[in-house]
Amino acid sequence: xxxxxxxxxxxxxxxxxxxxxxxxxxxxxxxxxxxxxxxxxxxxxxxxxxxxxxxxxxxxxxxxxxxxxxxxxxxxxxxxxxxxxxxxxxxxxxxxxxxxxxxxxxxxxxxxxxxxxxxxxxxxxxxxxxxxxxxxxxxxxxxxxxxxxxxxxxxxxxxxxxxxxxxxxxxxxxx
Amino acid sequence: xxxxxxxxxxxxxxxxxxxxxxxxxxxxxxxxxxxxxxxxxxxxxxxxxxxxxxxxxxxxxxxxxxxxxxxxxxxxxxxxxxxxxxxxxxxxxxxxxxxxxxxxxxxxxxxxxxxxxxxxxxxxxxxxxxxxxxxxxxxxxxxxxxxxxxxxxxxxxxxxxxxxxxxxxxxxxxxxxxxxxxxxxxxxxxxxxxxxxxxxxxxxxxxxxxxxxxxxxxxxxxxxxxxxxxxxxxxxxxxxxxxxxxxxxxxxxxxxxxxxxxxxxxxxxxxxxxxxxxxxxx
Numbered sequence: 444x445x446x447x448x449x450x451x452x453x454x455x456x457x458x459x460x461x462x463x464x465x466x467x468x469x470x471x472x473x474x475x476x477x478x479x480x481x482x483x484x485x486x487x488x489x490x491x492x493x494x495x496x497x498x499x500x501x502x503x504x505x506x507x508x509x510x511x512x513x514x515x516x517x518x519x520x521x522x523x524x525x526x527x528x529x530x531x532x533x534x535x536x537x538x539x540x541x542x543x544x545x546x547x548x549x550x551x552x553x554x555x556x557x558x559x560x561x562x563x564x565x566x567x568x569x570x571x572x573x574x575x576x577x578x579x580x581x582x583x584x585x586x587x588x589x590x591x592x593x594x595x596x597x598x599x600x601x602x603x604x605x606x607x608x609x610x611x612x613x614x615x616x617x618x
Numbered sequence: 619x620x621x622x623x624x625x626x627x628x629x630x631x632x633x634x635x636x637x638x639x640x641x642x643x644x645x646x647x648x649x650x651x652x653x654x655x656x657x658x659x660x661x662x663x664x665x666x667x668x669x670x671x672x673x674x675x676x677x678x679x680x681x682x683x684x685x686x687x688x689x690x691x692x693x694x695x696x697x698x699x700x701x702x703x704x705x706x707x708x709x710x711x712x713x714x715x716x717x718x719x720x721x722x723x724x725x726x727x728x729x730x731x732x733x734x735x736x737x738x739x740x741x742x743x744x745x746x747x748x749x750x751x752x753x754x755x756x757x758x759x760x761x762x763x764x765x766x767x768x769x770x771x772x773x774x775x776x777x778x779x780x781x782x783x784x785x786x787x788x789x790x791x792x793x794x795x796x797x798x799x800x801x802x803x804x805x806x807x808x809x810x811x812x813x814x815x816x817x818x819x820x821x822x823x824x825x826x827x828x829x830x831x832x833x834x835x836x837x838x839x840x841x842x843x844x845x846x847x848x849x850x851x852x853x854x855x856x857x858x859x860x861x862x863x864x865x866x867x868x869x870x871x872x873x874x875x876x877x878x879x880x881x882x883x884x885x886x887x888x889x890x891x892x893x894x895x896x897x898x899x900x
Binding site (some may be wrong): 465506510511514517520523525548568570571576577583590602617 | 657665670683685686687688767860862
């Protein structure tokens with residue numbers, strides 16, 4: 444059975460999902476990959492405010508292609524999540540981030556933070572960037588424009604196909 | 619007198635290759651994915667194969683890259699010894715073609731100028747990595763294989779001892795794919811280089827990825843090795859996207875090269891299921 448999910452991604456919704464659930468996600472999500480994560484965490488550590496309030500939000504690990512004319516975005520599939528393992532725990536514990544979307548497994552430290560604070564890791568289909576782009580209805584750069592594709596983008600998605608890869612109890616499809 | 623190819627002709631050909639490789643999945647890769655969709659028994663993994671096929675159709679109908687990671691532009695060039703490119707020459711023309719193509723076709727620029735300290739994006743996806751091989755004749759064959767970071771990061775190279783032998787080679791390759799899990803976007807195509815020097819071994823592993831998917835090495839001993847490694851990889855259960863399944867690799871391609879009496883280098887280079895390449899002869 445496919446579950447429909449909307450954002451914001453609240454604690455109750457987090458606890459309702461199990462590893463293996465197939466999801467269609469609708470709502471606003473935020474993009475971020477290596478360079479944006481590094482900057483977000485540097486801001487947090489210096490005590491400065493973040494450009495985006497991540498409470499009950501979902502970050503999608505993606506660096507999209509440029510938008511062709513008449514399109515909100517270019518090809519936009521997930522990147523390897525493991526490179527964000529160094530940064531995700533602090534975003535979960537200090538900012539209230541509840542969801543992450545990417546591809547590939549996560550470290551024990553990330554899973555521990557997910558269990559302790561309540562967060563879910565979703566797998567998107569790596570290498571299906573053209574298909575996923577069709578599910579993204581709007582796209583706007585909201586932070587770090589100097590990073591180009593690695594900037595933080597605000598996306599509105601409709602029926603984005605996902606799988607719960609690791610749930611908030613630590614059950615993982617990668618094990 | 620050497621034949622002269624105009625600089626701009628190379629630029630335009632390379633630019634078009636960049637656009638084509640990013641959007642159109644080669645027929646052999648598409649057929650391998652179709653076979654996978656039929657053979658895969660686990661429902662979630664099968665749904666990924668269906669998405670890959672749908673993605674390939676959308677990429678063409680929307681003229682959009684198959685994957686947002688349009689890669690490092692890696693070229694294998696056979697450069698005829700009786701031909702030259704005018705102006706600044708072939709390497710400069712290839713880089714100019716990459717610059718033009720990655721802008722014109724809305725491809726992602728994924729290269730930083732310096733790896734450790736600043737990591738500033740070059741904003742035009744240059745420089746390309748170009749492997750030149752001089753050949754007799756007066757033509758230039760240019761093969762472009764854009765290489766994504768997710769699969770490239772899962773590469774491995776080991777300088778083995780000659781006494782390690784066949785079993786150790788098989789285990790090293792299988793373990794490399796297993797440890798990569800979902801990161802390289804399985805089902806992968808596995809390029810294996812055996813022999814040569816450190817850098818030659820890595821290069822032939824990459825070149826092995828250009829072979830038509832599933833085409834066996836002409837040496838029957840190496841063909842048998844490919845079949846054995848493929849079977850063992852698919853028994854790992856890593857599956858499409860690393861979320862479990864019967865098909866983790868579409869093919870294993872082994873290339874070998876003569877090596878030093880003291881050496882047995884083995885390199886593994888993985889390609890994601892969006893195994894892109896395109897070529898042109900000028």
